[in-house]
Amino acid sequence: MANFARAYGIGAALLALGAVGLGLALAPAESPFRESGVTRIVATTGIAADLVREIGGDQVEVIALMGPGIDPHSYKPRARDLIKMDQADLIVAHGLGLEGRMADVFAAQGGRAIILGDALDPATLKREEDEIDPHVWHDPVLWAQTARWLGKALAQQLPEHADEVKSRAERFALQAESLATEIRAELGKIPPARRRLITSHDAFQYFGARFEIQVDGIQGINTAAEASARQIRTLAEQVADEKIPAVFIETSTSDATARAVVSASQARGHRVKIGRALFADALGEPGTDAATWAGMIRANARSVKEALQ
Template sequence: MKHTSSLRLSRRAMLAGLGAMAALPTYASTAPLNIVATTGMIADMARTIGGDLVSVKGLMGAGVDPHAYRQTRSDIVAMTRADAVLWHGLYLEAQMEDFLADLGRKRPVHAIAETLDPTRLVAHEDYDGRFDPHVWMDPDLWVQCVPAVVDALSDLRPDARGTFEANAEVFVSEAEALSIYARDLLLSVPTERRVLLTAHDAFGYFGTAYEFEVLGIQGISTESEAGLNRIGELVDLLVARDLPAVFVETSVSDRNIRALVEGAAAQGHEVRIGGSLFSDAMGPDGTYEGTWLGMIDHNVTTIARALGANAPAGGRLGKLRAAA
């Protein structure tokens, strides 16, 4: 992750450079735009930027794995009736790509993460020409998707572009504040303990941003299988490096992580589950963790506390409430 000064510099440049995409029919109605988003993270961004001018339906709720998700009959109805569909891209919604490509010939469909500079992306380990899609794990990268959402909404309501841009600036400001909190807290974890071991490789961008070594039992996609050799190698690593904690994910089975804990115990090394992290899906609707800010705050605080940092109770939000 670039230092937070780059976020400050990029915010104005990013918002100033928001350009209109291909012309689409505009909507004179004052009724909220009907937007469908595939993932919770995109839905949250669209709601924040759109405010009262949008009604956003997220297809994938808490605990849903987007790598394996297939559109349901009700999803198809919702997407074909939407004013616009926002999806992630970068092969995250692998099972939905053909449907979305076909829909894009009839309706406004936007793959927001595919607007990112490819030089900022990490190559996918399993598929040539594809990239690690988990860009929301790094606030600096995630805010670079904001212009695509602003443009998508403004194409439908050009008269409201100023409102969308103002809301976007608030979103970027909050991401900047979260970035400062995360960097300060995570860099207080002892260097030798900055190892994040989870069920699959969803935290690569997180690791680059906050100087963590990231290890996943499965690859970037949860569709890959974890073999006994892989689990055995990671058990040996846990024991050799005296690591204290591993982490489960809310959208992935904890079976392999528990196998690591048991394997380490068999070698006389106690490893605990440091907590449950939000990787490919946010928390339940209506909760703080059910927002992008909340999921990252939760992850940062949980990881830091489990690995020896003095993390505030309730994360950054709890810290702000205590100071109020």
């Protein structure tokens, strides 16, 4: 696998980015991985890295390319990211268009790339016009399915630890499913008329479908799409007319459009507050409650309940 990487990985990845043409020199870098004798995995986001760590356990070392607060839709891989990918045995990405500027890089990785989006039946995926909505981790039941699938994929890569890997995946999936039940009960306490989640970009459709909350993103499912003045006005009218209590900002996107909706609805005489920042496409800082996927889902549910109930 490593030989394949040397042969095709970084050269192809850099070519895909046009970086070679920019005269980017590749210094013989020290390995970004610390451990030896384990499978070295680069995950794109902290969300993907958390899942790989949970399932791979001590048999893997995982590095995330994107930390807290980073927007994967617009993230452009740096030269150092390509070096990390080159040094890894496996690359784990969400796919489904989430890492929009990295698709060519994954394609150049051949069989080393595991795309988590492949875990799910395309019929279960939501679409906005002709774009697939990639934010499946906000539904713990879909994330449990993804975990079981990743367990099988990783077990193939680590045949000597296959049983351990699969049982960790199953344990994680069961915990995710019970988290869904717990959050459904909590959010079910919000009166139905107030179950409206308005956020900066449209990342919470799967969350809303699982927990029976109507979701509107001010921007579309991709942060590259800009919200028009008309969209902001229309949403502000809805917020004011339906007396929606809060509009939410996110940790990984600009809060400008959410604030515009808030001030436009206030101009219509409705006092609306800004909810706590939701974790849409990135985990929280290390050491905080939202530093893991499960902690992040809990933190989001808490913020939603607190602002809407």
